[in-house]
Amino acid sequence: PLLDDIRRYRLRRGASHLPAPRSAAGATVLAPECTCYFDADPQLLFDSFDPRMRYARALLYFLPLLVADPDLFAEEPPEIRRFLHQIVVQRGQNVGNVQCSGCSVLVQGSASGDVVAIGGDITIEGAVGGDAIALGGDVHLLSPARLKGDAMALGGYVRADEGARASGDSESIPYMHVPGQRSLHLTGIGAFLAASLSLLLLAAVGFRRRRAMNLSGAVAKRPGMVFVSGTLSAFLVMLLFILTGIARQSELLWVLLVTAGVVYAGLAGYLGVCGALGRLLARQDPWLLPPLAGAVALTALMLVPVAGFIVFMAAFVMVLGGAIASGFGTSTDWLAERLKRRRP
Numbered sequence: 215p216l217l218d219d220i221r222r223y224r225l226r227r228g229a230s231h232l233p234a235p236r237s238a239a240g241a242t243v244l245a246p247e248c249t250c251y252f253d254a255d256p257q258l259l260f261d262s263f264d265p266r267m268r269y270a271r272a273l274l275y276f277l278p279l280l281v282a283d284p285d286l287f288a289e290e291p292p293e294i295r296r297f298l299h300q301i302v303v304q305r306g307q308n309v310g311n312v313q314c315s316g317c318s319v320l321v322q323g324s325a326s327g328d329v330v331a332i333g334g335d336i337t338i339e340g341a342v343g344g345d346a347i348a349l350g351g352d353v354h355l356l357s358p359a360r361l362k363g364d365a366m367a368l369g370g371y372v373r374a375d376e377g378a379r380a381s382g383d384s385e386s387i388p389y390m391h392v393p394g395q396r397s398l399h400l401t402g403i404g405a406f407l408a409a410s411l412s413l414l415l416l417a418a419v420g421f422r423r424r425r426a427m428n429l430s431g432a433v434a435k436r437p438g439m440v441f442v443s444g445t446l447s448a449f450l451v452m453l454l455f456i457l458t459g460i461a462r463q464s465e466l467l468w469v470l471l472v473t474a475g476v477v478y479a480g481l482a483g484y485l486g487v488c489g490a491l492g493r494l495l496a497r498q499d500p501w502l503l504p505p506l507a508g509a510v511a512l513t514a515l516m517l518v519p520v521a522g523f524i525v526f527m528a529a530f531v532m533v534l535g536g537a538i539a540s541g542f543g544t545s546t547d548w549l550a551e552r553l554k555r556r557r558p
Contacts, residue, residue, distance in 0.1 A: 291326055298520065303340065311344070316520055318351065318396065321359075328363065333395045333523060335370070338378075345382070350392025355380060369395055369402050393516040394523025403517060410513045414505055417485040423501045425543025429482060430489025430504070432540035433532060436550060443549060444483075444535025451476055451534075482542045483533030488512060490536075 291310040294301055298316040303309055303323045311327035312319055318334035321342060328344035329336055335351040338359040345363035346353050352370035355361060357377030364382035365372045369392050372384045388399050391406035418426060433440050454472045491511055492504030512529060516522040541548030 293327070300334075305340065316394065316523060333392055333520070335397055350395030351397050353384075368392070370397055370399065391517070392523075393526035394518070394520050396519045398517065398519075406517070407510070407513050410509050411506070413481065413484060414488055414509045417481040418502055418505065421482060421485055421543050425482075426485050426489055426501065426505065428543045428546050428548075429486025429536055429540050430493065431546040432548070433483075433486045433490035433536045434493060435546055436539060437532075439549065440532055440535035440539045442535070443538045444531035444533065447479070447534040447538055448531055479537040479542070480533055482540075483535065483537035486536035486540065486543075487529060487532050 291308050293310045293312070294303075295313045296315070296317060299314075300317045301312055301314045301319045303312065303319075303321045303325060305322045307323035309323070309325050309327075312321070312325050312329045313332075314330070314334055315332045316334065317331070319329055319331045319336045321329060321336075321338045322340050324341040324343075326343040329338070329342055329346045331348045331351050333350045334348070336346050336348045336353045337356065338346060338354070338361060339356045341360040341362075343362050346361055346365045348367045348370055350369040351367065353365045353367045353372045355365070355372075355374040355378035357375045359374075359378040361378075361380040361382065365374075365380050365384045366387075367385070368387050369390050371386045371388055374380060374384070388401045389405045391399075391402035421429070451472065454468070457468070485505055488505040488508035490508065492506065492508030495511060496503050496507040512525070515525045516529075518525070539549045540546060545551070
């Protein structure tokens, strides 16, 4: 039918015939479904239609823009991301997602996205279109706050004043503690201390006295080597998890293997770090007393607001490094001896 229309309108304009089909280079394709090629100007073919059809085609081009959602052309509100600096959304200010690491968030205006605080509290006086999640803090809804999403506090409580409204669910998990969080709760502190001592006792049962002494000796004797090897090990663990995400066919197997290796190294290194720290605070007899004292001291340092996160990251690096430097408790100078053998 398209070819018949072109033939009819061209005859009306005085063209008695269509050009013969050709397949030479430079020919113009009339339509994807058509196997004929015409050595004609595309503009001539377009002009061969009735003028009313040209106006209709132009209207079809711009019709999606006329009926499109106006929000598609609206400018998206800006996102706010900060580290160790409080975020305050002023009244009358409209933002998108809000994320604060090591600090608190105060929303007096409106946030169309999610509000996330890591190690800090969330206080809402205005409107939030997404979720409010505090990892190591409290979520407080002041009147007349409006929250369309869910409110969750890991390591804290969700509180709502009279007049505040939350459309989603509210969940408080105070029985955990994020190192360096600003708000402290007795339930979280007790659970954190109990978890630290439980991990230490589990490691002591698994590695026994000789390996525990070698682990703590490596951390105390060669802290520089332990820190360097721990940093490299942390980057290696991150790389393995990245490769796990790329190789999706064996993703579950890789996750299990990498997680098991990190847990085993973490238990060994944690016993060594606590033992080395405990030697400065307690006597060496009985042999389990220094690690216990070190675990309590390390836990207390992690409870310090803001600075506790730095202590946690440093302890994580030293834990991995202590396990590698001692060969998981094989010898105090296990890594140093092997590096000397490789030297010419």
